[in-house]
Amino acid sequence: MGKLDGHVALVTGAASGLGRASAQLFAAEGASVVFADLNEADARAAADEAAAAGGTSAAEQIDVTAFADCERVVAAAVERFGRLDILMTCAGVGDTAPILELDAETFRRTIDVNLTGTFLCCKAAFPALARQGGSIIAIASVAGIIGAPGFSAYGASKAGVLHLMRILALEGAASHIRANAICPSWVWTPMVAKAVERIMPGAPAEMAQAYLARQSPLGRMGTPADVARAALYLAADEGAFMTGQAMVLDGGLTAGPRPL
Numbered sequence: 001m002g003k004l005d006g007h008v009a010l011v012t013g014a015a016s017g018l019g020r021a022s023a024q025l026f027a028a029e030g031a032s033v034v035f036a037d038l039n040e041a042d043a044r045a046a047a048d049e050a051a052a053a054g055g056t057s058a059a060e061q062i063d064v065t066a067f068a069d070c071e072r073v074v075a076a077a078v079e080r081f082g083r084l085d086i087l088m089t090c091a092g093v094g095d096t097a098p099i100l101e102l103d104a105e106t107f108r109r110t111i112d113v114n115l116t117g118t119f120l121c122c123k124a125a126f127p128a129l130a131r132q133g134g135s136i137i138a139i140a141s142v143a144g145i146i147g148a149p150g151f152s153a154y155g156a157s158k159a160g161v162l163h164l165m166r167i168l169a170l171e172g173a174a175s176h177i178r179a180n181a182i183c184p185s186w187v188w189t190p191m192v193a194k195a196v197e198r199i200m201p202g203a204p205a206e207m208a209q210a211y212l213a214r215q216s217p218l219g220r221m222g223t224p225a226d227v228a229r230a231a232l233y234l235a236a237d238e239g240a241f242m243t244g245q246a247m248v249l250d251g252g253l254t255a256g257p258r259p260l
């Protein structure tokens with residue numbers, strides 16, 4: 001028996017990285033899962049992979065910055081699978097630069113996708129989740145908890161996501177909608193590979209990975225599976241008493257200063 005048998009999940013950013021791994025674990029645990037992403041072809045491939053492994057899945061294109069898209073995809077999930085119990089928002093962009101090199105357009109776009117996009121998906125899903133109660137899981141970041149040079153747009157967007165989850169936990173409680181965030185530190189995904197290429201052009205991936213692993217006291221990066229397992233806890237009955245919180249998955253990175 002799966003932990004999510006009979007549940008329906010919608011995961012944004014499900015074509016790649018953390019969203020893909022989480023959506024696939026949800027499907028493996030018995031949920032019917034809608035894989036939604038701007039990149040429709042990769043979302044479909046991820047959904048097909050879940051189906052080939054015995055899961056129930058569908059794929060939808062979504063631009064999370066467009067409310068009409070968010071509403072359409074929620075409606076498609078409900079039409080296809082009859083209900084919506086879980087919304088996981090993983091769609092995101094990760095451009096970073098020091099303030100003098102960060103243009104206003106990149107700042108706005110980062111807030112638009114990471115923060116406004118999360119808000120719009122939640123707003124679209126709220127009525128369907130409220131029918132029987134449900135779980136919202138937003139991927140924030142340790143960058144929304146601690147500052148790091150170059151992360152003004154990204155960090156501000158993720159701090160906003162954390163606070164948005166607290167507010168939605170309060171607004172959703174009467175309808176048994178829980179809302180939580182997951183704050184990962186570094187996980188090697190296409191987003192991070194792209195950021196590393198921008199910051200350290202030409203650096204071999206293994207060198208960058210070793211550097212990022214050393215940032216955490218546990219001495220390794222996170223994995224998509226670490227994040228997927230945390231998301232499963234929040235999506236399933238185990239997480240039934242948790243709402244308005246941030247689950248930090250960082251190998252101890254934000255626990256305090258490292259020994260000298």
Ligand SMILES: NC(=O)c1ccc[n+]([C@@H]2O[C@H](COP(=O)([O-])OP(=O)(O)OC[C@H]3O[C@@H](n4cnc5c(N)ncnc54)[C@H](O)[C@@H]3O)[C@@H](O)[C@H]2O)c1
Nearest residue numbers: 013015016017018038063064091092141186187189190191
């Ligand atoms: N990888 C990390 O180290 C890390 C750490 C903390 C938080 N995060 C967050 O996790 C989430 C997933 O990131 P990832 O590392 O898996 O990156 P990724 O680039 O592998 O996946 C991000 C996905 O979001 C999709 N996307 C981008 N803009 C979109 C839009 N407007 N509408 C719909 N989909 C859109 C992309 O197509 C892509 O499939 C992001 O919110 C990211 O900020 C990542």
